Amino acid sequence: MDRLLGNVDIDYDPLPWLNVHYTLGTDFFNDNRRTVWPLGNSSVPNGQVDREEYFNQITDHNLVVRASRQLNSNIAYTFSLGQNLNRADLRSFEVRGSQITVDGFDQLDGTLSYTPNEFESIVHTQGYFGQLTTDLYDQLYLTGSLRNDGSSTFGKSERRHWYPKASAAWDFSKFSAIQGKIPYLSFGKIRAAYGEAGVQPGAYATNSIFSTGTLGEGWGPVLNLRYAGNGGYVTGGTKGQNKIKPERTKERELGLDLAFWNERIFLNTTYYRAETEDALLALPLARTTGFFSQLQNAAKFRNEGVEASLQVFPLRMRNFAWDWQVNWARNNNRVIDLAGANFIGLAGFAGIATFVIEGQPYSVLRGVDHVRFGRGSVVGGVNIDQAFPDAPKDALYIAANGFPVIDPEQRILGDSNPDWTGSIRNNFTLFRKLKISALIDIKHGGDMWNGTAGALYPFGTHKDTEIRGSTVVFGESYYQNQQVAGPGAGTAVVLAQTWFQGNGSGFNVNAPFIEEAGYVKLREVAVSYNFSGGLIKSFGLSDIDVRVSGRNLKTWTDYSGIDPETNLTGTTNGRGLEYFNNPFFRSYAVSFRLNY
């Protein structure tokens, strides 16, 4: 992989109070890949060679003119105007060669048939902004700004939009009436802000197109649309949308920053509330119209939360210093409106996936559950809620044979968003040379699907399946945390292989494998020492810093899967799935820094 970054920077002060700053930069990378599935491998036994090349160049032009003036001894201001132009150029080629002819020879010409793919996109964005900041009495800071941003990805009638922003901050501890009056308060600031920001869609969403490629199914087999020497195209599943405009987030923020005891204690708190409207989502269409989805400005979300941090310096002596910091954050999000769709899929797996669902937090888990009461379910032609009116809501339905039954309708199974997250950091400095620090990360709440356990059940290799052959009663000695009802409730049954491979298998039902995935992790412990002295100086160095650190040292969690912090679907918007994910690595590092 090659990467090249460069920029030209010009800084010019035509007048003492006027500054012109110009940057022209480019970031270029070229990523060249060879992926080989050798002969005899389990998913493509005939072998396959993929060659891919990605080329990406981003060019950015940024011009800012800033004037800073002192109006009088109490009022100072800065006024800036800026222009930004950006071009993003992405190109990629891929050729997949199928059927390797010579074992160990991994170039494309050793394969028998080729499937090419090519992609390119160019996106231009353009922005102008004006900003005024004022400093009043060294105490009150006011800022206002207005941006106009546009992108080539929006519909023709919606190219450019305005985004305002304003903020105010008051160092009330400097206010004459308060200064010195609150005991121990050495600094206090209250701040408020409002801002709007936009998001642009991917390129070319305005087009209605035909596409080629392959037709497939969820089980692997594909058939090429370009078949038997003929070209083949189908109507693209995404309907074009020529009125795309930006997704807009309006955020309000209120914060309080305090320092006590001669700046030994710092407390920062922020409350925020952000409403996103016209959210860009691929809204599902009725497939019987011939299309799968259409990009629309459709949805509304709300994010609301609190962030707080507390930093304390209990000891600040000559030869020993200790400080610690605690961060805490809590975010609630809710999907307020999905423009008529019940759900939009984010990312997922066969049977279970993450979804955006109206009235729920963004990214919930939806999949297969056992039949439960209170949902209008019909089993064997019988409406079970009517047949068992006394059954508690959400109780597990037990059929006449004493076992639960799979529900054919998909259900919401859990919320992968945490209740709150936090971290604790401790820093120690001894003799101004030895530094020790430790960082703990905490996540509280948040559901995860333990698909690993679900997959091991039918093979009988999971410890939970060791009870095979024993006699249990659902709701009492097995699935103990569930209420049960139904024709077979209370019946003693034998948990045989048919259960673990049938209605208890993770391939057929997902709900029993949803667990809470909170954790406390010892994220990092680092020790560093600064060597100085005559021996070091004789080498021409001023000093040497040596640092030894370990990351991801220990995890404390009730989650029984591999790692509650990983995500099967990677950097997608959906999270909370595990299926043989690799856990985070524990790593140790030693670094030397030579200072001259």
Next chain:
Amino acid sequence: MQKRLLHFFITILVVGLAFASMLFINACDAPVSSDFLEGNEIDPNNPTAVTVDQLFTAVQVNGYRQHSGHLARTVAMWMQQMAGTDRQYQQYDRYIFSEDDYDGEFDNWYTGGGLIDIRRIIKIANEQLNDRVYAGYGKFYEAWFIGTCASIWGDTPYSEAVNDQFPTPKLDKQADVYAAVQALLDQAIADLGSGVGLGPRTVDLGYRGNVQRMVATARTLKARYYMHWAEVDPSNYQKALTEANQGISAVAGNLMTVHNASVATEWSMWYQFYQSRDSYTRAGKFMVDLMKARNDPRLNIYYRPLANGQVVGAAIGEPVSSTTSLLGAAFSSQASPFPLITFEENELIKAECNYKLNNPTAALDNLNKTRAELQAKWRATVPTFTYPPLTGLTGQALLDEILTEKYLSLFLQIEVWNDYKRNCFPKFVTYQGQPVPGRVLYSDDERNANPNFPAPNAQPARNANDPNACN
């Protein structure tokens, strides 16, 4: 103070002028228009207009996928021709599925490669090319796709489907869909026989442009669709017979999939499925034992004998092991053609209709003609293949033999399920005495965006053309 204020206003003025000059700066490679944001709207990665041949190729490929993929594999398990022996396929074998197990299979009749593109083909053929033959091909595929959809899901959108005026198409009654499909096939036959236009010629993968064969296949399809309603209204037997008498008359006229061993993305669906999942589905015990009892010469063709020369089938839900046979090479090789609409089906429709219309002599003739053609067909694979005509069969024994022959000859095809729903034959023992499913659930993706689609609880257990359960 005034001086400061003056400086303030000068600041604004100077900065504003500098800013105004920026408005005329464009990036080096801006297009002719001075607007930096114009000129990058057209998607360079996908065309916005394509030819009718390209659309027709795609429609045929979709037909291959739909008829030889996951649905067909599921039906083979439910009909106990194969068994589900690993992971999710074990659960399907026990008749358990949810609304997202066949959602793609439902959607594919309508989306890219389905009805939306078939309509484009018909439109281009009529409006631009004045090619009635091509339009006839389009109408045949529309009838075939929607008819198969209605045979599996029952009520399904048709009159409002693929129409910008209807963002949420309603469900049409299954009987109405079939009636529309029969009328459409009549139009297709008229268009194909009109001689106006050339049609797809060699882009027609099945018949390479032999329009007479296409017409015969359309007749066989009409016969098939009349058979689907014969349980409800036995007058359909005569209608089916009339069509079948003009249908596919020899194995050479079979509509089969076409595959190419040299192109990985043109390998048969079964071969590709078996590449990484050959443990999921193995020979079905019922059919294996049935063929052994009859000494059926196709046993070692349909299934791969084990090392000891034996063919062994798996019972329902039995897990995979090295002692159950795989699907035979004739069906699971890279270039194995898969049967879509065949002579065997046509001739055995005639046999069943003739029997039920009190003409057992003709029925026996149809049965023996089928056997003779099958003998000629399989002799290409196994030169010693012998399948002689039968004599002296009458009454129930004759009907059983006809229905058994159809069950065996239509190995792996979805149509076996339709025959089972009509006749409750073969009388195999179902899983734990539960009935074989009469339909699969509607796609949950469709239900998500279309309030006309009911939740699984509100969907019927069987379709309108299948009023009686089998057990």
